[in-house]
Amino acid sequence: MSEHSHGDANLTRNQALVLETLSAADGSLSAYTILDHLRDKGFRAPLQVYRALDRLVELGLVHRLETLNAFVVCRRSDCEGHGTVAFTICKKCDNVAELTGEEIAGTLNSVAVDVGFALEKSTVELRGICGACRAG
Secondary structure, eight states: SSSOTTTTOOOHHHHHHHHHHHHHHOBBOOHHHHHHGGGGGGGHHHHHHHHHHHHHHTTEEEEEETTTTTTOOOOTTOOSSSSEEEEEEEETOOOEEEEEEEHHHHHHHHHHHHHTTOOOOOOEEEEEEHHHHHHO
């Protein structure tokens, strides 16, 4: 899938509800937190959430943060979803910011090529302290 639009996917009801929940969140959410938010909408099992999340990740509308075991909505219309994506994750306030940039993708691809590896997808998670927390 090349560049995507966040509003044009043909989503199921569950996928739309999960995406809406993540979109309204201030930061990342675990699948179980999403389930808690959606219990009054008929969600009863984690599998319902995980199926929706798997599809949303596949569509490039949501990213999985491995180190947090959580998910965040893709907030960048220029994000490819299936290529290289990077995040800064503040360990004080849990703020997550999505980064894009050709230099990130280019550097990672160059490193992979140097070792004979054909890079298809990469996610970089930078953990530290955000500017707001450092200033405050």
